[in-house]
Amino acid sequence: MLIKRKEFLQVGSLASAAFMMPKFLKAFEQPQMVPPGNKVTVILQLSGGNDGLNTVIPVRNDIYYKGRPGLGIARDKALLVTDEAGLNPALETFKSLFDDGSLGILNSVGYPNPDRSHFRSMDIWQSASASNEYITTGWIGRYLDAQCKGCDKPTQAVELDDVLSLALKGEESKGLAFKDPKRLFETSNGKYFKDINTDHHNGEEAVDYLYKTMSETISSADYIYQQSRLHPSAETYPSTELGKDLKTIASLIFSDINTKVYYVSLGSFDTHVNQENQQKRLFTELNDAVKAFVSDLKKNNRFNDVLITTFSEFGRRVAQNASGGTDHGTANNMFFISGALKKKGVLNAMPDLADLNEGDLKYQVDFKNVYATMLRQWLGADDTAILGKKFDYLDFI
């Protein structure tokens, strides 16, 4: 009943809804009121090709240390999680999550015939295509197509960015990209746009499509902004871009919004030169933001409903280069963070550095298996339809 009442109040204009909201109702706006069980995922894209071998360090591997005389992270510096694996020293939160049983590490994720170009490999990851096919929609976009058939607001997947990534573009529906719900609301709610939108009646297909998109944008922006104000996060986040983005995401997760996928990127991890400092800086931003985010989720009893996934378009070459950096590689590791992991810790074998392909790791797990698992086991979606093919599920969720 209460939820219905709240929805009723939201129908009115924002100002009046906030004004009219009696104190006693506000008292009910406690975190426990949000129904648990609404599974969402936060996809964290590490753009530029994060060096996986200095993320999860094979601390017992001589080939690693031999190939990286300057860049290799010593065993006693790494945050050991198993006898043979340690995390990058800047990833303390990830170490605590590991100890907590809330972190899964999947090694050697990639795809056949890997492409070492950033944009092409990113295309492949985002569209979930094979390396020799070109798909103009993204895997989350196709998820959105399935979720938003005939719906009026494609808010099931959103990206915290000013420009929408291919990953969130479907055939019919496309996700929403925004940095700040308020600014999204302001730019799309110009009176002129609202007026011409109301004024438009049926026309040719193309013009109707444009008006439909505009109309969806206006109502989604309105909806997202309202939701973002319902239960604003009270946690203190670092004042970095990622910190702000995760705070926005947390506020939305605590609301009643129907968003299931949040997409956000961090970069650039393209560390050809002077890798150590750059990776450390980015990992610190990642570590601190995730720390606040997880703490926030836990306080609001939502950590079991959220799955944070990280990926990068490729890993980097095993051997370091001559500029204190590493060049483009292939397979890489992924992190899974949640309070509800079925399997945790290091999920498979560490990469085999003795068996390389022209200096690069051979992939052991296709990333599309990960997608299929997330789509089916977490989001309850029809992975085969979305990926165009059946991929076996992994068992970490």
Add this chain to the structure above:
Amino acid sequence: MAVSNRLKNQHLLWRAGFGPMAENAADMDTISQKDLWALLLKTSSKKPEKINVAQNLVDGLFKGVQDVSRMQKPELTNDQKKMIREQSRDDIKNLNIRWLEEMINNEAQLREKMSLFWHGHFATRVINSYFQQELLQTIRENALGNFKDLLHEVSKSPSMLSFLNNQQNRKKKPNENFAREVMELFTLGRGNYTEHDVKEAARAFTGWGFNFKGEFEFRTMQHDDDSKTVLGKTGNFNGDDVLDILLAQQQTAKFITQKIYRYLVNEQVDEAHVQWLSKRFYDSGYEIKNLLEDIFTSSWFYEEKNIGVKIKSPVELIAGIRRLLPMELENDQSQLLFQKVLGQILFFPPNVAGWPGGKNWIDSSSLMIRLRLPQILSANDILDIVPKTDDDLQGGMMEMASKKMKEVTRGGTGKIDWVMVAKIFEAVPREKLLQKISDTVLQSKSRVTDTVLEKYLNKENRENYTKSAIINLMSTPEYQLC
């Protein structure tokens, strides 16, 4: 509803070029389509002047660091490589902006419009500004010529050879990348060849590469001299032979015609028209100009169902605004940012398949920016967004965008020559002014009703009325169509 003469002419200008310009928009009521087409052909008849951005040959040569590293050349230090890479990126930015200027201001509208088509068809994405500049010139010179010549020349361009790894295509160690794409994307289309054809064709292209000077080079030592079988033909083929075999297939004419039809006429393909066009294209020996003449002089091209139904590409949108509204941009680099946030950066196609186009241009973010673009250009709005910096080639392209956002957004505005714009409508009586402006700016049948529009118009005087009408009409979903 009968289609007006103006609408038909503007239709031709939008499809065969980048829309009407302030200087000729007033004449669109009177000229005939036949005369306008003749004019379009005439103004595109000259060989295009080359856009030179790579300062000199050596400069350009050393710019392709990635390619350079594979060649036997004097060792460059990392700093030198970096410097060269940055120089090359700057050059490509210049190439981008200068070519865009040609689309806006060059009278050879038809040539530039078709060059943009081929630029997306033969999509390459390489860091070497010299390679890019040369390929663009090849495309612009052959844009209205013969498709056979174009295909042969592009296939031998360092830009394509390096983008599709033919430099690494050697006897006994073939690289199939180019052989596959030339069939899938440049000639036949998927499903019209086998994997075996790809393998065999790749052997024919072995030894095709380029030298330090950025010239095509056939390395006979690396060429596989044995017999190959491609599409049922057997012989000791080289790359040129395979291209000719592909061109001999009627399917190639059909594939190209269909793609051009979607680009120039309608995303919804009329099979009968394409059938007719492609046969004539094939019989002409792939004369592009003949194909265009067939399209633009047919009566069906001017039918209502083909007018105002195509979503403009970002480049068409920017060029179109700037043609009707002559303007001086405070900072012409802001156009790179517009291209980026709208999803089409010249010389940075998403992949070898080019820009998918159509509805693909549109999502919430890109649409709202499109709707605000006229306001931004006329200094009523600022673009307060920061696109992600991508790595690879775009990284350098957009570092300007993220680091110096403030300058760029301020520079995003232009000084519009409203006096010239007012001239388009000087003979129009006040009571017909809004209708005339609407008919000049928009191609779609759907229109924002006058009563809604009137609420937002500045009625102080005729000039402000005209300004506000144009900017408001350009800030509609309808204006996204041509």
